[in-house]
Amino acid sequence: MKVGILGGGQLGRMLALAGYPLGLRFRFMDPAADAPAGHLAECVGGAYDDLAALDRFAEGLDAVTYEFENVPVAAAKHLAAKLPVYPPPGALDAAQDRLTEKTLFNQLGIGTPPFEAVQTEAELKAAAERIGLPAVFKTRRMGYDGKGQAVLRDAADVEQAWKQLGGTPLILEGFVRFERELSILGVRAQDGATAFYPLAENHHRDGILRLSLAPAPDLTPALQAQAEALSQKVLDRLQYVGVLAIELFQVNGTLLANEMAPRVHNSGHWTIEGAACSQFENHLRAVCGLPLGGTAAMPSAMLNLIGSAPPPEAILAVPGAHFHWYGKDPRPGRKIGHVTLCEQAPGDLAPRLEQLKKRIP
Amino acid sequence: MKVGILGGGQLGRMLALAGYPLGLRFRFMDPAADAPAGHLAECVGGAYDDLAALDRFAEGLDAVTYEFENVPVAAAKHLAAKLPVYPPPGALDAAQDRLTEKTLFNQLGIGTPPFEAVQTEAELKAAAERIGLPAVFKTRRMGYDGKGQAVLRDAADVEQAWKQLGGTPLILEGFVRFERELSILGVRAQDGATAFYPLAENHHRDGILRLSLAPAPDLTPALQAQAEALSQKVLDRLQYVGVLAIELFQVNGTLLANEMAPRVHNSGHWTIEGAACSQFENHLRAVCGLPLGGTAAMPSAMLNLIGSAPPPEAILAVPGAHFHWYGKDPRPGRKIGHVTLCEQAPGDLAPRLEQLKKRIP
Numbered sequence: 064m065k066v067g068i069l070g071g072g073q074l075g076r077m078l079a080l081a082g083y084p085l086g087l088r089f090r091f092m093d094p095a096a097d098a099p100a101g102h103l104a105e106c107v108g109g110a111y112d113d114l115a116a117l118d119r120f121a122e123g124l125d126a127v128t129y130e131f132e133n134v135p136v137a138a139a140k141h142l143a144a145k146l147p148v149y150p151p152p153g154a155l156d157a158a159q160d161r162l163t164e165k166t167l168f169n170q171l172g173i174g175t176p177p178f179e180a181v182q183t184e185a186e187l188k189a190a191a192e193r194i195g196l197p198a199v200f201k202t203r204r205m206g207y208d209g210k211g212q213a214v215l216r217d218a219a220d221v222e223q224a225w226k227q228l229g230g231t232p233l234i235l236e237g238f239v240r241f242e243r244e245l246s247i248l249g250v251r252a253q254d255g256a257t258a259f260y261p262l263a264e265n266h267h268r269d270g271i272l273r274l275s276l277a278p279a280p281d282l283t284p285a286l287q288a289q290a291e292a293l294s295q296k297v298l299d300r301l302q303y304v305g306v307l308a309i310e311l312f313q314v315n316g317t318l319l320a321n322e323m324a325p326r327v328h329n330s331g332h333w334t335i336e337g338a339a340c341s342q343f344e345n346h347l348r349a350v351c352g353l354p355l356g357g358t359a360a361m362p363s364a365m366l367n368l369i370g371s372a373p374p375p376e377a378i379l380a381v382p383g384a385h386f387h388w389y390g391k392d393p394r395p396g397r398k399i400g401h402v403t404l405c406e407q408a409p410g411d412l413a414p415r416l417e418q419l420k421k422r423i424p
Numbered sequence: 425m426k427v428g429i430l431g432g433g434q435l436g437r438m439l440a441l442a443g444y445p446l447g448l449r450f451r452f453m454d455p456a457a458d459a460p461a462g463h464l465a466e467c468v469g470g471a472y473d474d475l476a477a478l479d480r481f482a483e484g485l486d487a488v489t490y491e492f493e494n495v496p497v498a499a500a501k502h503l504a505a506k507l508p509v510y511p512p513p514g515a516l517d518a519a520q521d522r523l524t525e526k527t528l529f530n531q532l533g534i535g536t537p538p539f540e541a542v543q544t545e546a547e548l549k550a551a552a553e554r555i556g557l558p559a560v561f562k563t564r565r566m567g568y569d570g571k572g573q574a575v576l577r578d579a580a581d582v583e584q585a586w587k588q589l590g591g592t593p594l595i596l597e598g599f600v601r602f603e604r605e606l607s608i609l610g611v612r613a614q615d616g617a618t619a620f621y622p623l624a625e626n627h628h629r630d631g632i633l634r635l636s637l638a639p640a641p642d643l644t645p646a647l648q649a650q651a652e653a654l655s656q657k658v659l660d661r662l663q664y665v666g667v668l669a670i671e672l673f674q675v676n677g678t679l680l681a682n683e684m685a686p687r688v689h690n691s692g693h694w695t696i697e698g699a700a701c702s703q704f705e706n707h708l709r710a711v712c713g714l715p716l717g718g719t720a721a722m723p724s725a726m727l728n729l730i731g732s733a734p735p736p737e738a739i740l741a742v743p744g745a746h747f748h749w750y751g752k753d754p755r756p757g758r759k760i761g762h763v764t765l766c767e768q769a770p771g772d773l774a775p776r777l778e779q780l781k782k783r784i785p
Contacts, residue, residue: 080441083464085736086749086761103444103464339744339768354740359768375446379715383700388447400447407700407720 064351065090067124069138070131071098071106073389073398074327077335078130079104081343087351092120099390111138121145128305128350132158132324133205149253149304149350154325157301161203161234161322168320171296175320176312177237184225190235191215197238200224202231212270214238239319241312245279246330249294250345251303253352258345259291260338260358263330265310271396275330275365277337289318297323306331306346329367329398336385337363337405361405364416366423368400373422381419383407425712426451428485430499431492432459432467434750434759435688438696439491440465442704448712453481460751472499482506489666489711493519493685494566510614510665510711515686518662522564522595522683529681532657536681537673538598545586551596552576558599561585563592573631575599600680602673606640607691610655611706611716612664619706619716620652621699624691626671632757636691636726638698650679658684667692667707690728690759697746698724698766722766725777727784729761734783742780744768 064087068075071093079089079100089104098106109116112135121127126147129139132155139152157167165175179190181200191198196218202211213224215235244267248260261278279286294309301307308328310321331342340348340356348355371393372378378386381404388400402419406412425448429436432454440450440461450465459467470477473496482488487508490500493516500513518528526536540551542561552559557579563572574585576596605628609621622639640647655670662668669689671682692703701709701717709716732754733739739747746764754760763780767773 076444079464080444083437083441083751084746084748086747086751088463088751102449103440348740353737356740357744357768376714379709379717383718385445386447387445390444390447390449407718 064088064125065123066347066350067092067120067127067142068100069093069111069120069127069129069134071095071100072130073099073387073391074130075100076103076389077332077343077387078128078327078347081335081341082347085344085347085351085353087347090120090124092116102390111135114141117141126350128326128346129155130326132326147350150307150325151302151304154301154303154307158323158325159204160232161201161236162232164322165234165236165320167297167300168293171293171300173293173296173320174317176239179235181233181235184221184229187225187233187235188218188221191218191221194235194237196220199236199238200228201234201236202228203234204232210270239312239314241314241319243279243313244321245290245311245313245318246275246308246328247290247294247311248306248308248328248331248334248342249291249298250306250342250349250355250358251298252349252355253304255299256355257295257298258355258358259287259294260331260334260342261360262287262290262311263333265330269396271367271369271398272329273367273369275333277330277333277363277365278360286313286316286318293318293320301325305349306342329401330365332387332401333363333365333403333405334358334360335387336403337361362412363403363405364412365401365403366416366419367398368402368423369398370395371424372400373424377422378402378419381415381422383415384419425449425486426484427708427711428453428481428488428503429461430454430472430481430488430490430495432456432461433491434460434748434752435491436461437464437750438693438704438748439489439688439708442696442702443708446705446708446712446714448708451481451485453477463751472496475502478502487711489687489707490516491687493687508711511668511686512663512665515662515664515668519684519686520565521593522562522597523593525683526595526597526681528658528661529654532654532661534654534657534681535678537600540596542594542596545582545590548586548590548594548596549579549582552579552582555596555598557581560597560599561589562595562597563589564595565593571631600673600675602675602680604640604674605682606651606672606674606679607636607669607689608651608655608672609667609669609689609692609695609703610652610659611667611703611710611719612659613710613716614665614713616660617716618656618659619719620648620655621692621695621703621719622721623648623651623672624694626691630757632728632730632759633690634728634730636694638691638694638724638726639721647674647677647679654679654681662686666710667703690762691726693748693762694724694726694764694766695719695721696748697764698722723773724764724766725773726762726764727777727780728759729763729784730759731756732785733761734785738783739763739780742776742783744776745780 264279624638625640
């Protein structure tokens, strides 16, 4: 089978690396001429809304998926008229707008932080009063890694926040004093079978994921069951096929859904070495109609390399460090690689993680 | 770094899959236009003795390695005059001729089956009398997977064997009644550091590897130490860099060396999932001057797919099966893929292996 992947970044690259052993072949499409996935498969250049480029991309493919959740829904639908596109374009549609996304969660009985749609500065002020401050003001679309957000700490911040973000559809979300951030990665096959990885505990700085620990420390079967149940609801409602990531806040032992990504996810990179079958392979198995692989996991830690990185030899000198370089030019705030550590002997993960952290800027 | 690999078969393919996460880029050279590694990196066509093609291949590379032990030594030396070539061409030279290879083993104090060089039918007859029958008559060069061999069971076979193989440099090897076949995979870094995987137990049929079990069942520390010591001697003598495989016979608890391959090896494919760092990654780490990775292993079984294979879904339905398809057209006797199983719970490997065997022709 030949699989087309919209987006040629590191996620696409890791999908191809997981898919070649399955006998799959790949073609990418990416607006950037030097997309990292282009090192290891053909890559069609072109904007995602360029129908002629999409048609060139689609020729001879057996299925299409994406590694980038802001692929225009129209592009996904254009392709879906010709060949299977998974996850279904409806999932893209649901995930691209924070208002639609959170509304869907609530419709399914999944708790979220309080939120309100905002169109004008007056609405922002009114929403801030109802929801209470602090709160997070966000663009409804196209935000990622903390971009397109402003925190309102008191009423005086409203004007500045409106100046920063006003003029596009917006949402105000109540600021949740969570105990920790978690994510549940679920995968659904074409026949409706599902599998879930253990929850990961995620640590962000400046809105960018830095560290994931999986299974999340002190993970209880009840918390895992709660997360799986909410993921299952979303997967089934969207008639989903592939890996879906849902970011969660843990608040007094309860999970609130923050956002979802209809694709493989940074907080699941540890599964390459830490799980029986990685998120990348499982995504492709689902997209290609193959049976899902196991999600059993060993204790793992994944540390992102952001902006810059030490030379590989410094990282590889940490026992058991698995180095993943994305083939991207270093640039401040850019994810350029990650490192995964898996437990080799009981209790050895934490000290090796400390050793690794010391070597990473 | 950009690494050139002579040979674009499945070993090259798995090297590239292991090397991309390290940030390496690849160029292959292979006489076959449709070499499997060409799916995932550039591939220069051309015969290995075509100096102009070798020069095109070498342009802009940082280092060269090979995945095929019958690369002409002259080609390796031609490249080594321009850029680092690992393993060193001297290792190719030593391994390509069964007589040189076994003589080296004996010089290093490593036991082998009895052997004699044979140039004429009369010499074959005399050697058969000295060594005793049964014995194995082999071409000194270019044999693999049981090709270029004839078994002499009694004196009457001499004439037929000579007709089959005579006219090229030959060797007669005593037939050893071994308890089992094993292999030791060692890796040596540029600074002389070495690491060894646990011995694998190998099962052949019709001269082709079918199954490897690693660590070898009932492996004792003494047997592992014996294997590591003999591998270490060869690695040091050859000033080796990269992975070296030595095939061994276990006879009354002692190891005799049968042959070596100066490259990653089929009996080490289990290391992709079963070891902390795979043979492919460790080979590249050595070639690129990076620190070696861990060789700790979990119980694993690797089954080759030869000639034909069931559809992937039949294999993937076996719990925990890791499927590796090489992108080659099926053909009788051809290695087209392999499947690895790793222990998931104590004692679960054997029953899953039985399940897998039932699905493979």
